Amino acid sequence: MKIDLTNIPSGSKEISFSLKPDWWKTDFNEDRIVGFESPLSTWFKIYPAGEKIVVDGFLSVRLFLRCDRCLETYTHYLSADFGIYLSMFPFKGEADVELLEDDLSLDFIDGNFLDSDQIIKEQLILNLPMKTLCTKDCKGLCPICGCNLNTAMCSCQSRYETFGNVH
Ligand SMILES: [Zn+2]
Ligand SMILES: [Zn+2]
Incomplete structure (x- = not known):
């Protein structure tokens, strides 16, 4: 989903939505995730903080994961909180310590829109267990x-x- 960042109220903008299991595509380059067993539910809270925009959120989903050891598919419940700082002026800044952070946030911004799909995809991958095991x-x-x-x-x-x- 593309979220318009130009009309964020001075308080905050809250959005909740869900993604159907077929949202997950196998070409997302994460072969540990086989697919979604359930729809993914998520909410985003977006608010300005100086020259940055803060995106707080939560997501939960039941995933089909591939076991590292036996390669069988098993179900894993994943839930995650996240907080991301976005610069709305990624090309304005000079090369300073903040450049890295701005570089990372570029993936999430498309013009004046926040690409929630990219954030969700990244959060899913970041929050996978270190080792995916069907049973301990x-x-x-x-x-x-x-x-x-x-x-x-x-x-x-x-x-x-x-x-x-x-x-
Ligand atoms: Zn296994
Ligand atoms: Zn054998």
Whole structure:
């Protein structure tokens, strides 16, 4: 959604909306997220702060994630608060310590509009677990035959152990 930043009231502008599961596209370059199980709900509160605009928000969604170990899809509830400072004058500033922050916010601004899709996409990726695991003790895939050790039994490991015992 594009949010017009030119008519932010001096107080604040609050917007809440939801995104249907088909909003998530696999070409978002985040292959840990397979898709959405539920619609994503979010709200944004936008208010001016000097030459900057502050965007506070919250989002929640049930995601389908890919397990790092066994590569199966599992459900994960993700919720996140965020606060972002945007400069409305990204090209005006001189090269100073704030340049980096302004560079980052450029992705979110398109003319006078805030691109909420970009913020949501970034927040989802930032708030993924460090390791995506279907269960804490996921056994993963057999490194030899590739079967899913959570649901299948193979004899690779026992064969390996037998060799080990030869010594
Ligand atoms: Zn797993
Ligand atoms: Zn195996």
